[in-house]
Amino acid sequence: MPNKPLALKLGAFVALSEAELSILEGLHKRRRAFVAGRDLVHQGQIDHAAYILESGWACSYKLLHDGQRQIVDFQIPGDFLGLRSVVLHISDHSIEPVTDIEVTEVHVSDLLEVFSHTPRLATAVLWAASRDEAMVVEHLVGIGRRDAAERMAHFLLELGARLSLVGLGSRAGYACPLTQYLLADALGLSAVHVNRVLRQLREQGLVTFRDGFVTFDDYDRLVEFADFEMTYLDQVGPLLAK
Amino acid sequence: MPNKPLALKLGAFVALSEAELSILEGLHKRRRAFVAGRDLVHQGQIDHAAYILESGWACSYKLLHDGQRQIVDFQIPGDFLGLRSVVLHISDHSIEPVTDIEVTEVHVSDLLEVFSHTPRLATAVLWAASRDEAMVVEHLVGIGRRDAAERMAHFLLELGARLSLVGLGSRAGYACPLTQYLLADALGLSAVHVNRVLRQLREQGLVTFRDGFVTFDDYDRLVEFADFEMTYLDQVGPLLAK
DNA sequence: TCTTTGGACTGATCCATGTCAGTCGCGGCT
DNA sequence: AGCCGCGACTGACATGGATCAGTCCAAAGA
Numbered sequence: 001m002p003n004k005p006l007a008l009k010l011g012a013f014v015a016l017s018e019a020e021l022s023i024l025e026g027l028h029k030r031r032r033a034f035v036a037g038r039d040l041v042h043q044g045q046i047d048h049a050a051y052i053l054e055s056g057w058a059c060s061y062k063l064l065h066d067g068q069r070q071i072v073d074f075q076i077p078g079d080f081l082g083l084r085s086v087v088l089h090i091s092d093h094s095i096e097p098v099t100d101i102e103v104t105e106v107h108v109s110d111l112l113e114v115f116s117h118t119p120r121l122a123t124a125v126l127w128a129a130s131r132d133e134a135m136v137v138e139h140l141v142g143i144g145r146r147d148a149a150e151r152m153a154h155f156l157l158e159l160g161a162r163l164s165l166v167g168l169g170s171r172a173g174y175a176c177p178l179t180q181y182l183l184a185d186a187l188g189l190s191a192v193h194v195n196r197v198l199r200q201l202r203e204q205g206l207v208t209f210r211d212g213f214v215t216f217d218d219y220d221r222l223v224e225f226a227d228f229e230m231t232y233l234d235q236v237g238p239l240l241a242k
Numbered sequence: 243m244p245n246k247p248l249a250l251k252l253g254a255f256v257a258l259s260e261a262e263l264s265i266l267e268g269l270h271k272r273r274r275a276f277v278a279g280r281d282l283v284h285q286g287q288i289d290h291a292a293y294i295l296e297s298g299w300a301c302s303y304k305l306l307h308d309g310q311r312q313i314v315d316f317q318i319p320g321d322f323l324g325l326r327s328v329v330l331h332i333s334d335h336s337i338e339p340v341t342d343i344e345v346t347e348v349h350v351s352d353l354l355e356v357f358s359h360t361p362r363l364a365t366a367v368l369w370a371a372s373r374d375e376a377m378v379v380e381h382l383v384g385i386g387r388r389d390a391a392e393r394m395a396h397f398l399l400e401l402g403a404r405l406s407l408v409g410l411g412s413r414a415g416y417a418c419p420l421t422q423y424l425l426a427d428a429l430g431l432s433a434v435h436v437n438r439v440l441r442q443l444r445e446q447g448l449v450t451f452r453d454g455f456v457t458f459d460d461y462d463r464l465v466e467f468a469d470f471e472m473t474y475l476d477q478v479g480p481l482l483a484k
Numbered sequence: 485t486c487t488t489t490g491g492a493c494t495g496a497t498c499c500a501t502g503t504c505a506g507t508c509g510c511g512g513c514t
Numbered sequence: 515a516g517c518c519g520c521g522a523c524t525g526a527c528a529t530g531g532a533t534c535a536g537t538c539c540a541a542a543g544a
Contacts, residue, residue, distance in 0.1 A: 044473065062383045065469045070383040087365070087372040092474035093379065112365075116358040123329070123354075130329040133375050137335065140382045141304045141312040144430030148531070179491065188386030190532050195493055210492095227307045231286065232334035390501070421521065432502050437523055452522095 005078030005166040006052050010124040012165055012235055020121050023114060028052060028104040034097045041082050041095040048091060049105045051081040056101030057177055061185065062093045071186035073136060074098065074159070074178070078166045080106075083129060099177050127234070134232045143188045146227075148197045151187050153226035156207055156214055161230055173207075173215040247320030247408040248294055252366040254407055254477055262363050265356060270294065270346040276339045283324050283337040290333060291347045293323040298343030299419055303427065304335045313428035315378060316340065316401070316420070320408045322348075325371060341419050369476070376474045385430045388469075390439045393429050395468035398449055398456055403472055415457040 007021060016024070031054070034040055041048050043063060053075050060081075061071040072093060075081055085091035086108050115122040135158065142151045159176065163169030180198070184191040202208045206222045208215045216222060249263060258266070273296070276282055283290050285305060295317050302323075303313040314335060317323055327333035328350050357364040377400065384393045401418065405411030422440070426433040444450045448464045450457045458464060 062379070064383070064387055068387045070386040072379050072382060084372045084375055087368050088376060088474075088476045090473050090476065092376050092476075112361065115364070116361070119354065119358070122357070126329050130326045133326055133378070134330060134334050136375070136378055136382060137304070137314050140314060140378060140385060141306070143382065143385045144312040145306055145310045180493090181491080191491090192494085192533075193531055196531090199493085231332050232330075234330045234332065234334075422523090423521080433521090434503080434524085435501055438501090441523085 005054065005076075008166050009078040010121075010128060013127045014120060014124050016121070016124070020118060023118055023121060027106050027110055027114065029107060029110075030105045031102065032105065033100065033102050036097050036099050036101075039094050039096050040103075041085070041091050041093075043091060043094045045091045046089065048082060048085070050083045050086045050108065050111075051103035051105055053077055053079050053081055054102040054104060057098040058095055058101055059098055059182065059186070060093050060095045069185050070188065071182065073132070073139065074186065076159075076163060076166065076168065080128065080132070098182065131234055134234070138232050148187070148189055148193055149200055150226050151189075152183070152194070152197045153201060153206065153222055154228055155183075155187060156209070157222060157226055157228045158230075158233070160214065160216070161233055161235065165235055171216060171219050173213060175212060176209065176214045177212060247296065247318075250408050251320040252363075252370060255369045256362060256366050258363070258366070262360060265360055265363060269348050269352055269356065271349060271352075272347045273344065274347065275342065275344050278339050278341050278343075281336050281338050282345075283327070283333050283335075285333060285336045287333045288331065290324060290327070292325045292328045292350060292353075293345035293347055295319055295321050295323055296344040296346060299340040300337055300343055301340055301424065301428070302335050302337045311427050312430065313424065315374070315381065316428065318401075318405060318408065319410065322370065322374070340424065373476055376476070380474050390429070390431055390435055391442055392468050393431075394425070394436070394439045395443060395448065395464055396470055397425075397429060398451070399464060399468055399470045400472075400475070402456065402458070403475055403477065407477055413458060413461050415455060417454060418451065418456045419454060 007016065007024060010016060010024070032051075036056075040051070040058070055077055058075040058079075058081060059071045060073055060075065061069050063069050075095075081095055081103060082091065085093065111125070114125070138154075138158070142154055146154065160169045160171075160174055163174045164171075168174060180194045181191045183189075184194045187194065189197070198209050201222075202210075202217075204225075205217050206225060208217055222228075249258065249266060252258060252266070274293075278298075282293070282300070297319055300317040300321075300323060301313045302315055302317065303311050305311050317337075323337055323345060324333065327335065353367070356367070380396075380400070384396055388396065402411045402413075402416055405416045406413075410416060422436045423433045425431075426436045429436065431439070440451050443464075444452075444459075446467075447459050448467060450459055464470075
């Protein structure tokens, strides 16, 4: 257990006391494991749990009638899974583990309990949720208005920033289990084009994505190329330090 | 005051008691008016208020370095403005009134107060926020995977459903103050193409958008054309009734 | 050992949508 | 009355990215 990713993440927003940390701990209930590729939550499912991702990667996506799919976001350790659709009656999306994952279940009732008794923790959780939403928004902007290369660059930078917050990435790069097909479904591109764009970025000496590793060949130029403004992540992450 | 749009909207989720309604009422503070076109909140702004939209339309958008913009969502009466960016330190987007609007300010502290003392109301507000997020997600899916015509059709249907929830629309249609430029910025298209797509939908006898009115010429066929699955709105709206 | 499978990768071609360069009509301003 | 500016609308042309139809390689299974 690499030092509790969720606590690490929330700690970047507010310093949490021992007491608050143990309450946070208390939220975690049953620990479960899921294998890669088998959905945890189905679009349209009525009554499902919410989870905290402890290890591995997952993605949330929606399927269209014609079989296309759009990945809305990837989840990395420390992220919530299915939090929003617990408030709505019906889950509007599916969640699939990208790798084998470990999660802990959280009960909404416990969460609401925390909201009324531990305001600082409540704010921290709301912060995390708002940040997730801000990422979806940024994703929307990217798909709507950035061309394929900028979009890819922006995406890889965002992932890097998120991972570094839980100690899984740095300015040098990070381990990344995503296939080009997954990237395509996330970025609204075809897998073929993802391949071409990755080649282009590599040849320009910006990033290299190969054998499960993303390597930032020239971080600063990449940031400029992608117009990556990370204020929306609301984090003064390790990456800001030169 | 056409019978408090926010109460109308939340009432679609849970029946609120007199007491709860008056607490909801108490959230509304200073009433303010803004003229069309002048931003309420700027991208990057640090310390700003949240509002409830009482009348008129607004939109939230992000600007890119090269001057392009992407509209994330439109807000109609009963919607919150800038709620998310109140939790994050910095607003990640701008909000602009599309028409002249009236809003009431809400203080976050009051809102948190309500969260701890009036659980049902808290759930209702969380529901509204989750629904907004679900709409952004659906929007993302549309931009990523639907072609221009489906996207437009879906968008017009969604607006119709939202408006009907606050009594401003029906299966017949609704008044809509959006220009084709605004539609373009929202749908990730060029204004020229918006025009072409609107013509196409009109010629196919599906919807007509003309002179500030959206008219559903054949609601059912349009729903099918757009693959409009409104479960994500989590509402058993007036539109379901034939 | 041979086969199968999934992921990375490529060239040729096609098409949805963007861009350019306008026209037209209307409401507001002088 | 005349002008201005904005929004709707259009045709011609350009292009980013999709689609098609593959190859190649490594790991897993038989």
